[in-house]
Amino acid sequence: MEIFGIPLQAMLGQLLLGLVNGSFYAMLSLGLAVIFGLLNIINFSHGAMYMMGAYLAWMMMEYLGLGYWWSLAAAPIVVGAFGVLIERVLIRHVYKLDHLYGLLLTFGLALVIEGVYRDCFGVSGQPYGVPEALRGATNLGFMILPNYRAWVVVASLLVCFLTWFVIERTRIGSYLRAGTENPRLMQAFGVNVPRMVMLTYGFGVALAAMAGVLAAPIIQVSPLMGSNVIIVVFAVVVIGGMGSILGSILTGLALGLIEGLTRVFYPEASATVVFVIMALVLLLRPAGLFGRES
Amino acid sequence: MAEEHMRDARVPALAISGLQAWYGESHILHGVDLEVRPGEVVSLLGRNGAGRTTTLRAILGLVGKRTGSVKIDGVEVIDAPPHHIARLGVGYCPEERGIFASLSCEENLLLPPVVKPGGMSLADIYAMFPNLEERRSSQGTRLSGGEQQMLAVARILRTGARLLLLDEISEGLAPVIVQALDRMIRRLKALGYTIVMVEQNFRFAAPLADRLYVMEHGCVVEQFAAAELAAKMDRLHEYLGV
Numbered sequence: 001m002e003i004f005g006i007p008l009q010a011m012l013g014q015l016l017l018g019l020v021n022g023s024f025y026a027m028l029s030l031g032l033a034v035i036f037g038l039l040n041i042i043n044f045s046h047g048a049m050y051m052m053g054a055y056l057a058w059m060m061m062e063y064l065g066l067g068y069w070w071s072l073a074a075a076p077i078v079v080g081a082f083g084v085l086i087e088r089v090l091i092r093h094v095y096k097l098d099h100l101y102g103l104l105l106t107f108g109l110a111l112v113i114e115g116v117y118r119d120c121f122g123v124s125g126q127p128y129g130v131p132e133a134l135r136g137a138t139n140l141g142f143m144i145l146p147n148y149r150a151w152v153v154v155a156s157l158l159v160c161f162l163t164w165f166v167i168e169r170t171r172i173g174s175y176l177r178a179g180t181e182n183p184r185l186m187q188a189f190g191v192n193v194p195r196m197v198m199l200t201y202g203f204g205v206a207l208a209a210m211a212g213v214l215a216a217p218i219i220q221v222s223p224l225m226g227s228n229v230i231i232v233v234f235a236v237v238v239i240g241g242m243g244s245i246l247g248s249i250l251t252g253l254a255l256g257l258i259e260g261l262t263r264v265f266y267p268e269a270s271a272t273v274v275f276v277i278m279a280l281v282l283l284l285r286p287a288g289l290f291g292r293e294s
Numbered sequence: 295m296a297e298e299h300m301r302d303a304r305v306p307a308l309a310i311s312g313l314q315a316w317y318g319e320s321h322i323l324h325g326v327d328l329e330v331r332p333g334e335v336v337s338l339l340g341r342n343g344a345g346r347t348t349t350l351r352a353i354l355g356l357v358g359k360r361t362g363s364v365k366i367d368g369v370e371v372i373d374a375p376p377h378h379i380a381r382l383g384v385g386y387c388p389e390e391r392g393i394f395a396s397l398s399c400e401e402n403l404l405l406p407p408v409v410k411p412g413g414m415s416l417a418d419i420y421a422m423f424p425n426l427e428e429r430r431s432s433q434g435t436r437l438s439g440g441e442q443q444m445l446a447v448a449r450i451l452r453t454g455a456r457l458l459l460l461d462e463i464s465e466g467l468a469p470v471i472v473q474a475l476d477r478m479i480r481r482l483k484a485l486g487y488t489i490v491m492v493e494q495n496f497r498f499a500a501p502l503a504d505r506l507y508v509m510e511h512g513c514v515v516e517q518f519a520a521a522e523l524a525a526k527m528d529r530l531h532e533y534l535g536v
Contacts, residue, residue: 171404177396178405185392188354189406190380190453 006264012143014260020149020218022256023156024211028233029240029248030160031207034167037180037243038200041091042099044107046233047226048114049205052079053212054221055117058126068131072213079209084202091201092194110226117223125220152214159210160249167245176200180243235278241291251289305368307332307457307488308353312362315345315352322348324512325362330457335479335489337499339534340509346492347389349509350459353490354379354386366457383410385450389461389492393434393442400430403449410454419448422478440471447478457488464498472498496534508533 003011028050035043056078057071066074086109094101134148167173179186179196187193212225219225232255240251255274263270281289308330315323323345330336338346352360355376364371366382380386385406394402403419403426420427423444429437437445443463450458464472472495479502482489493499500506500523508516510533518526 174397174401174405178394181394181396182392184356184376185386185388187376188356188380188386188388189450190377190409191407192377194375 004265009143011264014264015257016143016145016149016260018257018260018263019253020152020256021259022253023153024215024229024252025233025236025256026160026249026252027156027207027211027214028229029236029252030163030245031204032233032237033240033243033245033248034163034176034207035201035204036237037245038176038183039091039095039102039197040099041094041102041106041201043201043204044103044230045086045110045113046106046205046208047228047230048110049079049083049208049226050212050215050229051117051223051226052082052113053209054128054216054225055121055212055223056209057213057216058128058221061128062126068213068217071216072210075209075213076206079212080202080206083205084198087198087201092197095197110230114223114227121223123222123224125222125225128216128221130217148217152218155214156211159207163207164245164249232274235274237288239274239278239281239288241288244288244290247288247290305332306330306365307334307367308490309365309368310349310353310363313349313352313364314361315348315357316359317348318358322357322512323352323360326352326509326512326514328507328514328517330488330490332456332488333483333486334504335483335491335502337503337506338490338492338509339496339499339506339530341534342494344509345512346509347461348512350386350461350490350492353459354384380455381409383454383456385453385455385458387446387450387458387460387463389465391442391446393437393445395433395435397434398430399426399432399434399437399441399445402434402445403430403452406449406453408453410456413454414451416452419451422451422481423448440467440474443467443471443475444478447475451482456486458482458490460489460491462492462494464493464495476502496530 028046032043032046035041053075056075057068060066060071060074090105090109091102094105130148134151137144137146138150139145167176175186175191175196179191179193183193183197215225236252236255237248239255240247255277258277259270259273262273269276306329308328310326310328313323313326314321326345326349328336328349338349340346348357351357353364355371355374360372362372366379366384369382371379371382394405397405403416414422425441426445426448429441434445435442447460447463464475467475476498479489479491483502491499491503500520503520505517505519506523507514508530516526516529516533
């Protein structure tokens with residue numbers, strides 16, 4: 001069977017690949033959106049945190065013999081704690097300054113972290129195996145579905161949905177939404193806003209670390225993996241609208257799929273299509289597709 | 295100790311002395327002295343820019359910098375962060391109301407954490423403000439101006455705060471709503487709340503207050519009891535230009 005002269009198998013394969021990439025975009029841009037909403041910090045070190053998550057998985061396997069599932073649980077906690085430390089020691093000092101300072105600080109931080117990992121592990125990248133339980137593929141009749149990729153899509157959708165649910169539908173989430181709007185008033189009500197900000201940053205980077213572990217068996221674990229993906233993720237955030245939770249999830253998935261489709265129909269444009277869309281969105285709707293016009 | 299103080303009527307619910315406050319480089323309060331006894335309703339009068347709103351914000355530590363002394367139930371809080379001060383039982387209703395657009399009416403109502411036992415229940419609040427129950431699932435900022443003002447006051451009654459700082463609650467509201475607010479303040483007073491009101495609307499504030507303070511250029515320039523009001527009217531006209 002063919003669609004517009006493209007074999008269905010190839011098309012579905014690329015769509016799946018797009019969906020997997022989209023899942024990573026969604027998880028990463030979700031963390032960025034949560035952090036930007038409350039902290040007003042454009043967290044350029046997000047990619048480095050994603051890389052740290054993947055490396056932690058690799059190191060746990062290499063040095064401690066602990067497998068994938070251990071890493072999936074430990075990486076968000078360890079990298080989240082590292083994020084909390086970074087927030088306490090560095091980032092909190094730039095809240096009162098212009099956005100630019102936060103951006104420069106976190107960008108510098110990303111360079112430092114990447115540099116350290118490059119120094120320790122080189123740039124060639126380390127292989128990380130697919131966990132035993134998720135090896136192999138399932139024949140769906142119309143396509144062969146690799147189990148691990150299906151797991152990545154399901155797991156990240158689940159994490160995204162849970163995050164959305166907690167923020168939009170629970171009491172803790174109402175604190176976060178209110179704190180995003182008016183942190184001073186929240187503090188005047190007796191809420192410990194500095195602690196909330198610290199934990200939010202930790203949570204945002206924990207999401208990035210988890211995405212890193214999910215990505216480890218699919219791509220080469222390398223110190224550069226963060227900077228490779230982060231520029232696209234920032235384009236996703238701009239398209240979805242800064243600070244919009246649902247917007248970042250949906251835009252992440254949609255752009256992954258669009259990239260996949262472009263790879264089928266016009267492969268030369270697949271690396272740039274996201275940025276073309278970003279330019280169009282910025283021209284037509286500067287606040288982003290889901291952003292509130294201010 | 296704090297609990298004992300609260301029951302002791304001789305310890306002021308709020309005692310401010312020599313309070314100075316700054317926003318960035320601008321020096322707004324130049325040594326405010328003010329005392330509110332438990333259960334009292336006190337009104338801060340003055341022209342725009344006299345420093346009344348800043349006084350309320352400085353009590354909670356919401357200004358850039360402050361010096362002097364602020365005691366809540368005898369506890370010094372000049373160096374405490376805002377969330378610690380709120381936890382001593384202070385409820386704040388800001389001039390701009392501060393209703394959250396991303397929260398529904400009921401979420402706004404339930405947002406401020408409970409700081410002391412003995413606050414009103416949701417049912418008490420809905421009995422007092424039936425409109426809010428009708429609009430419970432509406433987006434907070436879709437409520438009418440009067441409803442938003444009710445909501446801004448109602449949400450701090452749930453928290454168990456006993457010292458209420460109310461900033462211009464009658465501002466820009468229709469007379470019928472102002473009357474409802476009048477009844478509400480009388481109810482709260484009867485329930486033993488201590489209230490500090492900043493008001494531009496002299497006709498609304500004067501009949502409610504036990505004592506009145508007049509501020510000018512970041513200082514308290516006059517204070518008198520409600521009983522002296524008639525005798526002070528000429529001076530007040532001068533201060534307020536009303």
